[in-house]
Amino acid sequence: MSHTFSSEIHKYDAFLSFRGEDTRRTFVSHLYNALIQGRIDVFKDDERLETGKSISDELPKAIEESKFAIVIFSESYASSKWCLDELAHIIKCRKELKQIVIPIFYNVDPSDVRHQTQTFAESFSQHEEKYKDDIEKIQRWRDAFAESGKISGYHLQNYRDEADCIKKVVERLMSVLHIESDDDDDDVRAFIRGMDNNSPILIDGGKMSFSLDKKRKKCFMIAARGLDIEWSHKPKYWKWLSHSDSRFTEVAKLKKVYWLEIQGKIDSRRLSKRTKYAAYLVFKLENQFHGLETVNAVVRFVDSVSKKDAEKRASVVHFAGRGPRETLPFKRGDGWMELKMGDFFNDAGEDGYVDARLMETKKLDEKSGLIVQGVEFRPE
Incomplete structure (x- = not known):
């Protein structure tokens, strides 16, 4: 034939x-x-x-x-x-x-x-x-x-x-x-070839996962290794280890820092168009965590909003304690916790990179007991 x-x-x-x-x-x-x-x-x-x-x-x-x-x-x-x-x-x-x-x-x-x-x-x-x-x-x-x-x-x-x-x-x-x-792209095709369940697949050398929500919109999680975590290269402050509940090979465990800054960045072209997204820190807290009750978080388009301006409009969120419902963490179906860092509207995917950042750099108190799996970008 x-x-x-x-x-x-x-x-x-x-x-x-x-x-x-x-x-x-x-x-x-x-x-x-x-x-x-x-x-x-x-x-x-x-x-x-x-x-x-x-x-x-x-x-x-x-x-x-x-x-x-x-x-x-x-x-x-x-x-x-x-x-x-x-x-x-x-x-x-x-x-x-x-x-x-x-x-x-x-x-x-x-x-x-x-x-x-x-x-x-x-x-x-x-x-x-x-x-x-x-x-x-x-x-x-x-x-x-x-x-x-x-x-x-x-x-x-x-x-x-x-x-x-x-x-x-x-x-x-x-x-x-x-x-x-x-949206016909490599991420979708890879997920399709992953067959008929909706389990996330690992992409980008295992530094990111991809899945589709119930409306068939694209969801990405950047692994801790793909994030910019201040001082994470110093074993004195952060420890890299495997975790049985993580979809990635490694998670980042905070041993002790005074300056906390975690940043995840994704190209808006990879996201579903004309869709409102939110960014979430996916984490766990050890029983003896310390100094993490209140932090600041912000999401911005890198080419449109400067880092300085973004910091001015950062929102207060809470790893623990009291606060408005939208500023508190929620338990996920996979056993991890998630904390909303902010949201944005992805129009045509032509706005460049989206930056989601969580930080506590003002109060230089000791912070410890945080385990980071990644930052997830998913439709609201």
Whole structure:
């Protein structure tokens, strides 16, 4: 199945690859209808092939013009030469066009796909006999199968029923297509490849994490190692250590300082556009913390507001004690505490860097007992 790659403009949202006799009137039919109801434009060969067009001409083009390829592996999938050709082309598009491939394992095990065992072994044995003069074709099919079996996907037996599995697949496509129609960037693509849970992924060499909130807006946390923490390079004042509850490899533990200043900075171009954000210090306090009851915090666009002017309008926040609700810390779902440092509106992402700073540099009292995981920028 040779074909010249088309442009990166996607004509279809998803291409369905399946073995008709196994699934066409059952699982595939239900999945297809659910995708259409979700306003996802799907290429399904018996629905979209134009009259008079050759299958060998039309299918490769449809695969290339699809953002997703959904491959439903069933027991007789490998018995079809057409399915194997489709799969080989899909894997090629995954490598060369960054197509997102979603395997669904329908009454088969991913390991059998990966190693071509069980019913797949018999199918490949028959192909090897039939195409014994074309070893390269057989190897191309085997490689595509092996690669597909390594991709994290949807194993039907892990869901309550077919409807539950279909629901998860459709939700994933709907969320991804919504995101990328607005903000198509490396962070989002990396998160998408992280599969179907919303756990943060580590980026930028582990110095930042990225996730998406319920509205599919971008959230970033800068690790303590990515922050500018005054005196943190001095073991006398700060200690770097691992923490079992942290998403990062290290956190910063305050041993003793008199001058406290913590700064986190992010490029506004990485954030969701036309969105109000807030910055939060994510931390824990040791039982014997000291001198941290009241500090100042401010958020500014570096190119628009000077450091001196920002300090003048800094807000008072509290690690402990009493104060207005918005100035007090809250416990997060992950067991850490967070303290709001300020908020801002990210319009078109063209305002340069955003700087979130927490400081206590006026009262030179001893301060200790603070554990910093990072600074998080997330939509309000």
